[in-house]
Amino acid sequence: MFVRLLRESFTRNPRRKLLTGIALVLGMTVATATFTVAVDVGDQLAREFRSLGANLLITPQADTLPVEIGGVDYRPVDQGAYLPVSDLPKLKEIFWRHNILGFTPFLDVPVTGAIAHNAGPPQNFPAMLVGTWYSHAVPLADGTTFTTGASFTHPWWKISGQWFADGSKNCVVGALLAKTEEISIGDVLNLSASGRASASTVTGIITTGDAEDNAIVCPLVVAQDLAAKPDEFRQVLVSALTKPADALAIKDPNSMTPTEFDRWYCSPYISSIGHQIQQVLPGTQVQTIRRVAETEGRILSRVSLLLWIVTIAALIAVALAVGATSATTAIERRAEVALMKALGATNFLVSGLFVSEQLLLAIVGGGIGFLFGAGLARQLGETVFGVATSPRLVVLPVILIAAALVALIGSWIPLHRAANVSPAPILRGE
Amino acid sequence: MFKRLLFHLLRGNRVRFIVALLALTSGGAVISALLNLDLDINRKLSQEFRSLGANLIISASNAGASTLDSSVLFGESAMQTVAQTKLPGLVASPYLYLVANANSKTGQNVVVAGTWLDAVTRIEPWWKIAGDSSLSRGDLTDCFVGRNASRSLGLTPGSSVQLFYQGRSARFTVAGVIDAGGSEDSQIFVNLSVAQQLASLDNKIQLIQLSVPGSASQVRAAALRLQSAFSSLEVKPIPQITEAEGRLLARIRFLIFSTGLLILVLTALCVLATMAALAMERRKDVGLMKALGGSIQRVVRLFLAEVGVLASIGGVAGYALGMALSVWMGHRVFGASISPRWEVLPVTVILMLFVALAGALPLRLLGNVRPAVILRGD
Numbered sequence: 001m002f003v004r005l006l007r008e009s010f011t012r013n014p015r016r017k018l019l020t021g022i023a024l025v026l027g028m029t030v031a032t033a034t035f036t037v038a039v040d041v042g043d044q045l046a047r048e049f050r051s052l053g054a055n056l057l058i059t060p061q062a063d064t065l066p067v068e069i070g071g072v073d074y075r076p077v078d079q080g081a082y083l084p085v086s087d088l089p090k091l092k093e094i095f096w097r098h099n100i101l102g103f104t105p106f107l108d109v110p111v112t113g114a115i116a117h118n119a120g121p122p123q124n125f126p127a128m129l130v131g132t133w134y135s136h137a138v139p140l141a142d143g144t145t146f147t148t149g150a151s152f153t154h155p156w157w158k159i160s161g162q163w164f165a166d167g168s169k170n171c172v173v174g175a176l177l178a179k180t181e182e183i184s185i186g187d188v189l190n191l192s193a194s195g196r197a198s199a200s201t202v203t204g205i206i207t208t209g210d211a212e213d214n215a216i217v218c219p220l221v222v223a224q225d226l227a228a229k230p231d232e233f234r235q236v237l238v239s240a241l242t243k244p245a246d247a248l249a250i251k252d253p254n255s256m257t258p259t260e261f262d263r264w265y266c267s268p269y270i271s272s273i274g275h276q277i278q279q280v281l282p283g284t285q286v287q288t289i290r291r292v293a294e295t296e297g298r299i300l301s302r303v304s305l306l307l308w309i310v311t312i313a314a315l316i317a318v319a320l321a322v323g324a325t326s327a328t329t330a331i332e333r334r335a336e337v338a339l340m341k342a343l344g345a346t347n348f349l350v351s352g353l354f355v356s357e358q359l360l361l362a363i364v365g366g367g368i369g370f371l372f373g374a375g376l377a378r379q380l381g382e383t384v385f386g387v388a389t390s391p392r393l394v395v396l397p398v399i400l401i402a403a404a405l406v407a408l409i410g411s412w413i414p415l416h417r418a419a420n421v422s423p424a425p426i427l428r429g430e
Numbered sequence: 431m432f433k434r435l436l437f438h439l440l441r442g443n444r445v446r447f448i449v450a451l452l453a454l455t456s457g458g459a460v461i462s463a464l465l466n467l468d469l470d471i472n473r474k475l476s477q478e479f480r481s482l483g484a485n486l487i488i489s490a491s492n493a494g495a496s497t498l499d500s501s502v503l504f505g506e507s508a509m510q511t512v513a514q515t516k517l518p519g520l521v522a523s524p525y526l527y528l529v530a531n532a533n534s535k536t537g538q539n540v541v542v543a544g545t546w547l548d549a550v551t552r553i554e555p556w557w558k559i560a561g562d563s564s565l566s567r568g569d570l571t572d573c574f575v576g577r578n579a580s581r582s583l584g585l586t587p588g589s590s591v592q593l594f595y596q597g598r599s600a601r602f603t604v605a606g607v608i609d610a611g612g613s614e615d616s617q618i619f620v621n622l623s624v625a626q627q628l629a630s631l632d633n634k635i636q637l638i639q640l641s642v643p644g645s646a647s648q649v650r651a652a653a654l655r656l657q658s659a660f661s662s663l664e665v666k667p668i669p670q671i672t673e674a675e676g677r678l679l680a681r682i683r684f685l686i687f688s689t690g691l692l693i694l695v696l697t698a699l700c701v702l703a704t705m706a707a708l709a710m711e712r713r714k715d716v717g718l719m720k721a722l723g724g725s726i727q728r729v730v731r732l733f734l735a736e737v738g739v740l741a742s743i744g745g746v747a748g749y750a751l752g753m754a755l756s757v758w759m760g761h762r763v764f765g766a767s768i769s770p771r772w773e774v775l776p777v778t779v780i781l782m783l784f785v786a787l788a789g790a791l792p793l794r795l796l797g798n799v800r801p802a803v804i805l806r807g808d
Contacts, residue, residue, distance in 0.1 A: 026695075030695075030696045033692060034689055052482075052670065064582070066616045067616075068613040075539075158669070209669040209670060287612075289611040291482060294556040295478070295481045298481065299478050305763050306686070307686070310690075313460050313463065313464075314692070317457060321453050321457065321696060323452075324453035327449045383688075
């Protein structure tokens with residue numbers, strides 16, 4: 001009897017059900033999409049922020065004070081400490097190894113450059129030679145290789161021409177130096193430093209907006225040969241995916257309780273990643289590049305908060321809109337309620353019927369809405385970040401429960417009122 | 431007569447009326463809040479990005495920012511030219527670098543930056559300074575010391591350091607120790623005029639760092655305006671910051687915009703559903719009116735007027751709620767107030783009217799209503 005009533009109700013007048021159903025599907029689509037995007041957006045934005053460049057700087061601990069102006073170290077090569085290149089794969093062995101997106105070692109060597117122009121003897125000029133990786137495959141302990149270098153940590157470096165191949169006898173020249181010394185692509189530069197010499201072919205002119213504009217950038221091994229520092233470098237810049245700092249992150253690790261320390265260690269804060277790097281590379285000093293890290297953390301937490309508020313506002317709008325629609329359809333059925341009561345149905349039976357109707361609608365509508373919403377979120381993620389947002393099954397029960405609640409609350413008030421009035425006036429059409 | 435009918439219709443079914451109004455108001459609130467926020471968000475986020483520090487550099491056109499050569503120096507009067515451009519929100523600080531010896535004539539080499547000590551902390555707000563962080567521009571005896579320099583020279587806030595350069599010397603008291611995580615950590619920041627005296631380079635500076643608020647295009651425009659004021663100097667944007675900033679801002683805005691659009695579509699469809707139900711409900715009234723000789727145009731006009739009143743009330747109420755929401759969001763997210771904008775009101779009301787009238791589309795069916803069928807109750 002109950003089941004027949006329910007079936008009749010759906011087959012006899014599908015239009016009314018359709019209206020609530022469509023509202024539920026749409027509402028839950030929007031709810032799923034905004035919710036999924038809001039959950040994922042923090043990670044995606046954090047990755048986006050890596051276009052700002054490295055956020056950690058590793059230097060040897062026993063170093064003399066760098067004489068560094070505008071990004072170039074003016075210390076002679078025989079001064080200060082160095083780090084071995086063979087230590088670098090250890091960066092990918094820390095707890096948060098997957099959050100290390102790239103690292104680039106640097107070795108600055110003051111050199112004398114010489115270039116032979118068409119007429120006359122070679123012109124000598126002093127210059128800074130920056131040895132680095134552009135795109136270098138680092139073999140890791142687990143047998144895989146990790147490709148990294150300036151192409152990952154310095155994405156704003158612009159080149160006209162070509163980058164040097166790793167380990168080749170080629171170099172690229174900063175735009176300002178190229179202008180003052182009249183160097184063009186294809187020229188051969190003779191570089192010499194304290195008795196050692198090397199010839200490099202210029203393959204490109206770079207613009208960085210920084211000290212490299214006035215320097216020569218070459219493969220790390222070339223600079224190491226010239227400086228007689230095989231397999232060594234002066235500093236390494238690391239780009240790590242981090243979580244915005246909160247109250248725990250700014251605490252001094254030494255004053256933490258063991259549980260706090262574990263939680264801190266297992267969270268990808270910039271400070272805990274720095275701590276883990278320090279552990280695998282003893283004798284180094286790991287500094288947070290505060291300019292990047294601070295700004296990133298602040299903007300990230302603000303934007304995520306903003307998106308959460310927008311999501312909640314969207315959810316409230318969804319609830320009201322779906323509630324309003326199911327209320328509309330419920331009002332239409334007051335006469336039906338009255339008739340059922342006049343024929344002797346108990347309040348319990350009447351409300352049971354309506355509750356099951358709404359629940360059925362909510363489950364079907366919510367389910368379809370979830371599918372649409374997941375697709376929409378995927379599309380949105382792809383358009384904004386170029387990475388598809390993966391659907392989260394965790395959201396499905398939340399969406400179904402929300403749909404059921406909204407549909408029930410929306411129809412409860414008008415039906416409740418209908419159930420409480422005496423059937424006669426409603427049936428008379430008053 | 432028309433007015434009386436309208437009034438009666440509006441009063442007739444209060445539950446229905448409230449439900450439709452609720453849908454319209456909630457939609458209007460969310461949309462006007464997002465519109466209001468969207469107008470402000472670029473400015474607010476650009477302000478946040480300013481904590482990245484300088485985004486423009488002015489230097490002599492014949493050199494990069496790095497050379498320690500007297501040919502790249504230029505007159506301090508350039509700072510006045512910068513001030514004369516009157517760009518809003520611009521902060522600038524001049525720099526003169528020299529490599530001095532600390533504590534004795536043959537002491538450790540350290541980079542000394544002569545600058546405006548009040549402007550530099552505003553341009554680089556990410557500096558974590560232990561000790562006194564606010565120095566005045568005229569302060570000749572205090573200095574900031576980078577973290578590495580303080581460790582290697584054994585300096586703490588309050589201790590003093592003497593700097594030697596080519597036979598001249600100057601003594602400073604350490605006001606604060608800077609933790610910046612960059613080359614600043616191994617430098618000492620002192621008053622510009624003292625550094626000029628130390629180097630015997632009166633009124634000379636090496637570069638100017640500027641922080642200009644605004645989007646990437648605004649920064650480029652500011653760079654062009656500054657460049658036109660200088661003939662012999664070069665104004666360069668720092669691409670690391672300007673490029674990343676532009677990209678991130680565009681993405682964040684697009685995300686918020688698309689969420690807003692989703693909500694708008696949803697609200698439209700739900701209001702549409704409510705309105706369609708309302709229109710269907712009206713079939714009985716229409717049948718009666720037609721039976722009494724009312725023309726179909728008149729009936730439709732009446733219904734449209736009803737919908738219009740609903741949408742206007744919903745739009746205005748939604749605007750009021752939405753403004754409250756956006757002001758609260760501004761406080762919560764940016765810690766700054768977002769002022770309500772009046773231009774959002776007509777947009778909200780028009781959008782709500784549009785949505786409500788779209789919902790009244792099934793009204794076309796009313797023309798087909800045959801009074802006898804309806805009045806019989808079939």
